Amino acid sequence: MRHWAGVDVGSWNTKAAVIDEARQVVGTAVVRSGADLKGASERALREALVAAALDPTRLVQVWATGFGRRSVSFAQGSRTELDCHARGVAAYVAGPLTVIDLGGQDSKVIRVGADGRRLAHRMNRKCAAGTGSFLEEIALRLGTDVSKLDALAGTASEDLELGSFCTVFAGTELLSLIRVGKRPGDLARAAYRSLIKRVIEMDVLQGTIVATGGVFGHHATMVRLLEGQLGRTVIVPPHPQEMGAFGAALAAQESSLIPAGKEASPPAARQDEDDE
Amino acid sequence: MTQLASSAALKATMARYFQALGDAAERKTAPVAWCTSVGPAELLRALGFQVFFPENHAAMLGAARQANRVMPLAHAMGYSQDICSYLTTDIGAFRLDESPLASYGLRGVPRADILVFNTNQCRDVRDWFEYYGRHWQAPVVGIRSPRYLDEVREDDVDGVARQIEAIIPPLEAVAGRRLDAAALAETVRLSRRLSDLWGACLDTAAHRPAPLTFFDSTIHMGPAVVLRGAVEACTYYELLLAELEQRTLAGQAAIPDEALRVYWDGMPIWGRLRALSELFAEFRTNVVASTYCNSWVFSALDPDDPVHSMARSSLELFIVRSEQPKEEYLERMVQRYQVDGLIFHDCRTCPNNSNTRYGMPQRMTERLGLPTLVLDGDVNDLRCFSDEQARTNVEGFVELLTDRRPAGTR
Numbered sequence: 001m002r003h004w005a006g007v008d009v010g011s012w013n014t015k016a017a018v019i020d021e022a023r024q025v026v027g028t029a030v031v032r033s034g035a036d037l038k039g040a041s042e043r044a045l046r047e048a049l050v051a052a053a054l055d056p057t058r059l060v061q062v063w064a065t066g067f068g069r070r071s072v073s074f075a076q077g078s079r080t081e082l083d084c085h086a087r088g089v090a091a092y093v094a095g096p097l098t099v100i101d102l103g104g105q106d107s108k109v110i111r112v113g114a115d116g117r118r119l120a121h122r123m124n125r126k127c128a129a130g131t132g133s134f135l136e137e138i139a140l141r142l143g144t145d146v147s148k149l150d151a152l153a154g155t156a157s158e159d160l161e162l163g164s165f166c167t168v169f170a171g172t173e174l175l176s177l178i179r180v181g182k183r184p185g186d187l188a189r190a191a192y193r194s195l196i197k198r199v200i201e202m203d204v205l206q207g208t209i210v211a212t213g214g215v216f217g218h219h220a221t222m223v224r225l226l227e228g229q230l231g232r233t234v235i236v237p238p239h240p241q242e243m244g245a246f247g248a249a250l251a252a253q254e255s256s257l258i259p260a261g262k263e264a265s266p267p268a269a270r271q272d273e274d275d276e
Numbered sequence: 277m278t279q280l281a282s283s284a285a286l287k288a289t290m291a292r293y294f295q296a297l298g299d300a301a302e303r304k305t306a307p308v309a310w311c312t313s314v315g316p317a318e319l320l321r322a323l324g325f326q327v328f329f330p331e332n333h334a335a336m337l338g339a340a341r342q343a344n345r346v347m348p349l350a351h352a353m354g355y356s357q358d359i360c361s362y363l364t365t366d367i368g369a370f371r372l373d374e375s376p377l378a379s380y381g382l383r384g385v386p387r388a389d390i391l392v393f394n395t396n397q398c399r400d401v402r403d404w405f406e407y408y409g410r411h412w413q414a415p416v417v418g419i420r421s422p423r424y425l426d427e428v429r430e431d432d433v434d435g436v437a438r439q440i441e442a443i444i445p446p447l448e449a450v451a452g453r454r455l456d457a458a459a460l461a462e463t464v465r466l467s468r469r470l471s472d473l474w475g476a477c478l479d480t481a482a483h484r485p486a487p488l489t490f491f492d493s494t495i496h497m498g499p500a501v502v503l504r505g506a507v508e509a510c511t512y513y514e515l516l517l518a519e520l521e522q523r524t525l526a527g528q529a530a531i532p533d534e535a536l537r538v539y540w541d542g543m544p545i546w547g548r549l550r551a552l553s554e555l556f557a558e559f560r561t562n563v564v565a566s567t568y569c570n571s572w573v574f575s576a577l578d579p580d581d582p583v584h585s586m587a588r589s590s591l592e593l594f595i596v597r598s599e600q601p602k603e604e605y606l607e608r609m610v611q612r613y614q615v616d617g618l619i620f621h622d623c624r625t626c627p628n629n630s631n632t633r634y635g636m637p638q639r640m641t642e643r644l645g646l647p648t649l650v651l652d653g654d655v656n657d658l659r660c661f662s663d664e665q666a667r668t669n670v671e672g673f674v675e676l677l678t679d680r681r682p683a684g685t686r
Contacts, residue, residue, distance in 0.1 A: 067664050082672035106665065118676050120641070123669055125652050 002060045004256070005048065006248025007041045008081065009033060009068030012104030012132065013214060014040040016048035017245035018059070019253065023091060027052025028242045030214075037071035044245075045074075063252035065244050067105075077255055082110055082121045084247025089210045090116035091250060092237040096207035100199055101243070102215035102222070104132040109203040122203045130198030132215045134167045138191040141174050142184050153192055153221040155185035162194040170194060192221050196229055210235045217241040278530070280492060282516040289512045290498050294380035300326035301386030307451050308386045310408065312401040313501055314571065314593060315394040316419065316440055316586055318467050321505040322460040323451040328386050329502050330404065334362035336376045337369055338546030338656035346372055347657065360400035361625040361656035367407055390450045392443065393418035396596045398628040415450065417443040421590065424598045428591045436587035457582075463505035464586065465579035473513035474500040475573040480520040481564040482613050485529030486537065487520045490563035491553035492530060494544045500572040535560035536677050539609060541567045542621030543629050543655040548663070555667060559674040565613040567594050567606070568629075595628060602631060603639060610644055616677045617647040619670075624653070624660035647680070649673040 001020055008015040010033060018027040029047030033040045041064070049056055064072035065084040072078070079087070085101045090112055099110040107130045111119040124130045139146040160182060164170040174187055195215075209230060216222055217240035227234045239246055300306040309325035311317050313332070320327045337343050343361060346368035351357055353371070355364050366385075369375060375384045391405040391414060402418060409416035419439040422432050444455055474497065480487050488496075496516060503509035523530075538556075540563045545552060556563055576592055578585035590596070594605055610618065618640060622632040631637075637648040651669055654660035 067668065080668050080672040080675060082668065083675045117679055120647060120676070121669075121672055122650070123665060 001058075003052070003054060003058050004249045004252040005045055005059050005062045006084065006245040006250070006252060007045055007062060007064050007066075007072050007075065008084065008242070008244035008248060009037050009041050009064065009066040009071060010081075010103055010214075010244070011067055011106070013241070014044045014066070014068070015242045015245040016041075016044035017239065017242045017249050018048050018052045018054060019246065019249045023250065023253065025239055025242075025246060027054065028239055028245070030241060033068065037068040038073060041068070041072040042074070048245075061252040061256050063248040063255070065248040065251075077252065079248060079251045081244045081247075082108060082123075083118060084244040084251065085212050086110045086112050086118045086247070087250050088243040088247030089212060089237060091246070093208055093210050093235055097210055098203070098205045098207055099210050099212055100205070100216070100226075102130075102132060102195075102199065102211075102213040104214065107131050107199055107202070107213075109199070109205070111203070111206065120203075124198070124202065130195060130202070132213075134170070134195055134198075135191065135215065135219070137167050137171055138174065138188070141171050141178075142187060144184070147218070149188050149191075150219045150221050152185050153188040153219075156183075156189035158183070158186045160186050160190035162190050164194075189221065189225075192219065192225050195222065196225050199226075200229060205230065208235060209233075210237060212237065212240045212243040214241040278528070280488070280496070280516070280519055282496070282512070282519050285512055285515050286496055286498065289503070289508055291380055292508065293499070293502055293506075294377055294382060297326050297328055297386045298377070298380060298382040302383065307389045309447070309450075310388040310391040310405060312393045312397065312405075312418075314397055314590060314595075315392055315401075316443070316590075317504045318463045318577075318582070318586060319440065319444070319447065319455075319460065320392060322463040323447055323455055324453060325389075325447075325451060326386070327502070328388070330366050330385065331362055331401075332498070332502055333375070333377070333385060334366040334656065335544075335546050337365045338362075339549060340376055341547045341658070342369065342374070342376070343547065343656035344658055346374060357625075357657070359625060360398065360404070361654055363400050363404040364625075365656045366404065370408075387412060388414050390414055390447060391416045391418075392447070394421055394590055395419065396421035396423065396590050396593060398626075415446055417446050419443070419590070421596065423596055425591060425596055426598045426600060428588060432591055433584060433587045436590060437584045440583050440587055460582045461579040464577050464582040466507055466510060467505040467574065468577035468579065470500060470504060470506075470509045470513060471572070471574045471577060473510060473517055475570070475575070477513060477517050477520055478565065478569055478573070479612075480517075480524050481562075483524045484537070484614065485527070485531070485534035486562050486564045486613075487523035487528060487530055489530045489553065489556075490540050490544075490566045490569065491549055491556075493566065493569040494549060497569050497572060504572075529562075531557050531560060531562040533560050534562050536617075536674060537562050537564045537613065537615045538673075538677075539563070539565050539606070539613060539615045539618045540621065541606065541618060541631055543568060543623045543626055545621065545653045545658075545661060546656055547658045548653070548661060548666075551663065552666070552670075555670055559671065561674055561677075563619070564615060565609055567609070567631075570609075571595065599634060599636060603636065603643065606640060607644060610646065615646070616680070617649065617673065618644075619649045619651055619673070621651050621653055623655050625657055626655055629655075647673065647676055 064075035343365040350364035350368035499509040574589040576588040
């Protein structure tokens with residue numbers, strides 16, 4: 001059986017996903033991106049292949065995505081994470097839909113039509129507000145690890161608001177609340193609520209709402225609060241953190257199944273033309 | 277991308293302009309007037325002034341990526357990071373005694389004998405000129421323009437015309453001569469000729485493939501901004517137009533194998549002009565037209581009615597209009613240039629030239645059925661611009677536009 005892989009080089013983590021001919025995910029991996037993006041992309045793919053119990057020679061193509069997509073020297077093609085998250089989600093959920101992808105350093109709202117094609121997107125401004133970095137900062141202020149923030153928010157009993165737009169000012173606001181004796185659990189939930197507010201103001205959310213990215217994948221409180229805010233169900237598809245990598249694998253598969261000369265890829269430069 | 281052969285003539289034309297300014301300021305060969313970029317330049321030229329446009333100077337600093345080094349001094353003087361970064365760049369550079377005009381032999385910006393603003397574009401230009409007016413004890417005069425116009429009415433035109441007439445006596449006092457009606461008519465005639473030629477140059481991009489890009493135009497528009505009413509500007513644009521028409525006839529594309537065509541609304545990002553130009557070219561996408569470059573096409577100028585037609589021209593500008601005429605204008609441009617999508621630059625420090633903040637991109641998508649992209653950035657302040665984010669935004673937009681095209685045409 002033939003297989004395809006996608007590698008999503010994000011600001012914090014590099015994700016890989018391997019799919020089979022039936023577009024089923026057979027292996028995934030998440031590794032820290034660090035400063036060596038090429039090394040991280042190789043490591044992620046190697047680990048995903050191990051998880052899939054697959055020999056690398058069985059891969060037809062590997063495509064890359066994410067901010068570090070141009071560092072994946074072994075990839076045969078690339079698409080933006082905007083395309084890959086939309087593509088991945090559309091494989092699970094029928095449109096029209098809106099994808100909310102929260103990553104470590106950016107957030108995206110992507111609209112997808114009834115035919116599964118992307119219609120529009122919005123990215124956050126050049127600012128950490130509304131991204132996973134915000135939660136890292138808040139966890140630091142609360143003296144905990146970001147991986148424990150979700151459980152901490154689960155103990156909340158009082159609704160608190162963080163009013164600041166800015167991550168730094170929100171941190172200062174948090175310190176003021178700590179000083180007046182507010183409980184860490186309540187503050188953790190206030191931080192999640194603040195993040196939700198930043199995201200929902202990015203675009204009008206239409207159709208089925210689907211949440212992807214590591215922040216939603218690892219912070220169930222975010223999903224619950226978003227559902228509460230919108231008054232509707234939010235779908236978290238399988239492998240939310242690896243959704244971009246899955247979408248890249250789908251793009252790889254689509255490319256290799258299209259007859260030569262009819263590729264649907266954009267008129268992009270080849271990977272080896274990258275000059276940065 | 278192929279550089280236009282006219283570039284050498286452009287450089288020579290601009291060099292002669294700056295050197296004449298330097299002569300005026302340093303050897304007193306002529307009085308010097310500062311003018312806002314869409315101010316009453318024809319009047320100043322007809323009175324014998326050498327005319328300096330500080331917005332052009334600020335753009336030069338931005339393009340040279342000097343802005344972020346010099347702006348902090350202006351911020352420290354009380355000029356906020358949130359106001360026009362042209363202003364803060366220019367004043368910061370002035371206080372540091374730095375200017376790209378040094379490469380033309382000038383010691384700095386030419387000292388103004390009088391400063392003439394028109395607030396048709398924003399209030400910042402007046403604040404900017406008043407700084408220099410205080411510094412040099414030079415008179416600051418100007419036109420306080422109506423803004424946000426649904427239609428350009430005769431009473432608005434009359435009001436601006438009266439303001440133009442009112443600044444003539446103080447200008448005459450500084451110039452040391454009376455305004456000659458025939459000289460003004462001739463200057464307006466030349467300005468109209470220049471405007472028509474520049475408009476024709478931009479119009480060549482309606483051809484498929486387009487012979488020039490928005491990024492070319494931002495450079496080649498120099499004489500259209502600083503030499504309105506001067507015969508040498510007309511000479512230059514006759515040359516440029518001939519080259520562009522030649523390219524059009526030969527089917528020579530500015531972007532080889534042009535695949536997509538997009539429109540740019542808002543200010544350029546001067547410090548990333550080359551990077552963005554290369555990014556779009558990489559994706560075989562030509563930014564074929566822009567509101568910005570077309571803002572120096574003044575079709576109402578009429579030598580038979582100089583003052584009124586100058587007033588009308590200053591009010592018909594895109595930036596002076598309300599949302600409805602702006603949207604109608606964009607629709608006409610989309611149709612004329614046959615674009616696949618529109619990019620709106622949300623220029624952090626230039627709200628008046630950012631048409632993103634009251635829902636226009638969304639309305640244009642609804643109105644035209646075309647995708648729009650909002651790009652966050654700034655005309656000069658590169659702290660407001662992220663290269664990585666812009667790349668993903670643009671590349672994602674190109675993917676989207678490509679996927680919309682019928683199979684077999686991608």
